[in-house]
Amino acid sequence: xxxxxxxxxxxxxxxxxxxxxxxxxxxxxxxxxxxxxxxxx
Numbered sequence: 001x002x003x004x005x006x007x008x009x010x011x012x013x014x015x016x017x018x019x020x021x022x023x024x025x026x027x028x029x030x031x032x033x034x035x036x037x038x039x040x041x
Contacts, residue, residue: 004033008021009021
């Protein structure tokens with residue numbers, strides 16, 4: 001699976017979620033690349 005580059009950093013998936021950093025905040029995405037938890041600072 002490939003998700004378009006839109007994050008400053010993305011970690012691996014654990015339990016179908018990945019921790020991502022974007023715009024100075026951190027959030028979680030699912031395997032479809034949709035935010036489950038929007039980035040917060």
